[in-house]
Amino acid sequence: MGSAVDSLIKRISELKKRRNAIILAHNYQLPEVQDVADFVGDSLELARKAMEVSADVIVFCGVSFMAEMAAVLNPDKIVLHPNPCAGCPLAEFLSPQAVREFRSAVPTAPVVLYVNSLASAKAEADYIVTSSSAAKLISMLEDDEIVFGPDKNLADHVAQATGKRIIVAPPYGHCPVHEHLLNRYYVERALSKYPKATLIAHPETPRDVRSIAKYVGSTSQMLKAIPKFNGKVLLATEEGLAYRAKKMYPERDVEPANPLAVCIDMKKITLIHVARSLELLKHRVAVESSIARKVREVLERSLDLISK
Numbered sequence: 001m002g003s004a005v006d007s008l009i010k011r012i013s014e015l016k017k018r019r020n021a022i023i024l025a026h027n028y029q030l031p032e033v034q035d036v037a038d039f040v041g042d043s044l045e046l047a048r049k050a051m052e053v054s055a056d057v058i059v060f061c062g063v064s065f066m067a068e069m070a071a072v073l074n075p076d077k078i079v080l081h082p083n084p085c086a087g088c089p090l091a092e093f094l095s096p097q098a099v100r101e102f103r104s105a106v107p108t109a110p111v112v113l114y115v116n117s118l119a120s121a122k123a124e125a126d127y128i129v130t131s132s133s134a135a136k137l138i139s140m141l142e143d144d145e146i147v148f149g150p151d152k153n154l155a156d157h158v159a160q161a162t163g164k165r166i167i168v169a170p171p172y173g174h175c176p177v178h179e180h181l182l183n184r185y186y187v188e189r190a191l192s193k194y195p196k197a198t199l200i201a202h203p204e205t206p207r208d209v210r211s212i213a214k215y216v217g218s219t220s221q222m223l224k225a226i227p228k229f230n231g232k233v234l235l236a237t238e239e240g241l242a243y244r245a246k247k248m249y250p251e252r253d254v255e256p257a258n259p260l261a262v263c264i265d266m267k268k269i270t271l272i273h274v275a276r277s278l279e280l281l282k283h284r285v286a287v288e289s290s291i292a293r294k295v296r297e298v299l300e301r302s303l304d305l306i307s308k
């Protein structure tokens with residue numbers, strides 16, 4: 001007789017067929033949610049995948065700004081966010097009103113927002129970037145002064161990479177997981193336990209962690225970088241990426257730099273939420289059409305620039 005989890009997985013698979021649905025999951029999701037997903041990736045890869053699929057329903061397992069982005073890019077599809085309580089504290093640092101205030105305080109500087117921001121804030125921006133495209137796009141702008149938000153560590157990483165003056169909006173915006181649970185203390189603790197290990201880090205980590213990392217990149221870039229290093233690799237990002245890395249490279253020794261670096265919001269979606277979401281077609285993500293249109297324009301402008 002199968003376990004309760006097995007029957008839940010079977011139920012999800014039946015509902016997926018019945019609804020002509022696809023499940024997309026972020027790299028930081030719970031292992032069992034990653035395992036039922038049709039595609040696992042970072043926020044940009046998931047947004048791209050959401051546009052490619054022919055399914056009628058997209059079940060988006062990630063935090064709310066990611067589900068919003070999938071809805072913005074797929075106005076004709078049903079996008080479901082299995083647990084709408086899964087928000088992102090980093091995105092919440094920057095309201096659309098705050099973006100307008102920064103713009104009027106520095107009217108000559110373009111406003112570039114990290115994809116980890118609310119749709120309503122993105123609608124006020126000139127460009128949208130991911131952690132992998134931020135430095136490239138900002139270096140392509142003619143301006144030497146840029147308003148960038150909401151992550152101060154990514155802003156610092158971009159300032160170092162481009163030599164431009166970055167005005168951080170707001171100056172204290174951060175991801176609590178990368179700022180507090182992947183600080184120098186935790187990373188040095190891991191390195192003292194495994195002195196021969198290679199540390200690779202996400203750009204949302206503080207400068208004193210990035211400065212001792214052998215490589216800094218987005219979650220997808222970190223995954224691609226793992227085979228370049230010999231021996232044990234420590235990942236200075238949310239612990240869920242290690243599960244993905246171990247699945248991709250079962251022969252490799254990969255560990256989270258801090259196993260307690262858990263994003264509680266990313267873990268708020270369980271298999272029960274996924275099954276309920278498909279069963280009841282809940283919770284449908286709705287982004288106001290004028291905001292969605294503006295976000296699509298900002299994204300198109302950003303992709304046009306970056307592809308030059």
Ligand code: SF4
Binds near residue numbers: 028063116178264
């Ligand atoms: S890990 Fe940080 S940036 Fe990512 S969803 Fe959680 S709080 Fe937001």
